[in-house]
């Protein structure tokens with residue numbers, strides 16, 4: 001985007017980094033496998049022999065040595081159980097899940113959903129843990145449970161997850177993935193619809209409705225997660241991605257108002273298809289960096305009317321959806337285009353889509369503009385409240401997004417760089433973030449931090465988030481971390 005670096009050098013550097021990352025991840029996984037193998041062997045030895053037996057001593061020492069080697073990669077070792085399988089962190093261990101199948105069953109039977117071993121582990125602690133773990137499930141229960149026994153023995157460097165912990169988490173991850181799939185499906189559909197209209201001016205309304213329905217369900221399930229999707233941008237194929245983003249933002253905003261499902265469907269169809277009239281404008285004009293000629297500007301200004309014409313000709317498109325396409329640039333004060341006469345205001349759905357349309361356009365990088373950060377874009381919405389935008393819609397929009405919506409790249413008070421991950425449960429100013437860079441700008445293993453915990457450090461009135469950052473200027477894609 002900046003063109004400062006020749007592209008081949010950059011992609012060469014990227015490939016090198018990719019290769020390094022690959023080997024690093026592979027090395028780490030190999031170590032993790034070895035740790036698990038020796039853990040299992042040590043546990044077995046402890047189940048047969050007393051701790052001072054030579055076989056035990058050898059296997060405990062082998063485990064400790066391997067664990068200490070592993071610590072070059074990570075500060076702790078975390079083994080998780082999902083279903084009948086072992087995961088090392090987020091990665092499935094297919095071979096080990098078969099090899100240590102009985103161990104998985106035993107751990108589950110002893111109410112363990114995962115084991116984390118921290119860097120400070122001492123050999124004594126490890127041995128104590130193994131002998132406790134080898135007690136029968138019933139005996140453990142009679143003695144108050146494994147966790148209590150571990151506490152009594154001061155086994156502090158090993159922690160156990162409750163059963164099912166990672167099943168729920170992996171469900172969450174899968175949910176996120178399928179929501180992303182739906183996003184890209186929606187992009188495919190709008191692309192297809194535009195092609196179809198280009199060739200025979202017909203449009204499959206049922207396809208459009210299906211996309212709107214799917215997104216509406218997502219919004220109903222988890223509004224903030226869906227809003228994170230609306231931060232996906234595509235420089236080369238702006239209009240399709242923009243249409244889906246405007247759909248998501250409009251449905252999310254509409255669902256904050258007292259609108260029923262059928263109204264939201266009509267709103268969504270209008271939002272998804274609001275720029276359909278652009279299909280007749282050449283890319284060279286849409287992407288022009290210099291000022292437009294009078295004739296080009298006329299073409300641009302015609303897209304709402306053209307879009308409305310196309311939609312009106314399709315059976316099954318609600319007149320209010322058509323109106324959205326027609327009015328989305330007309331502005332709240334009617335000073336936009338096309339000129340809307342005999343009206344005090346544009347329609348409610350048009351006012352919703354207008355705010356979302358301008359917000360997504362402003363936060364996207366285009367040939368003629370740099371992307372604004374979400375907080376900058378929201379300040380523009382506030383500045384033009386009452387003139388370009390319906391003040392109430394802007395207020396609800398900001399309420400919904402928070403100043404730093406999900407997916408925003410930010411600098412924290414600690415100097416670290418993070419991506420907003422989830423809105424705060426009680427207070428939007430204290431969201432959960434994923435920290436991805438240290439204060440010096442070095443990459444760190446992404447970790448989720450609840451900013452509420454920064455309150456103690458910086459005080460109730462202090463700011464946990466200093467500023468929003470431009471992802472492109474740091475070469476970061478926040479989407480990777482959501």
Ligand SMILES: [Fe+2]
Nearest residue numbers: 274275328329
């Ligand atoms: Fe438009």
Ligand SMILES: [Fe+2]
Nearest residue numbers: 242274275357
């Ligand atoms: Fe638009």
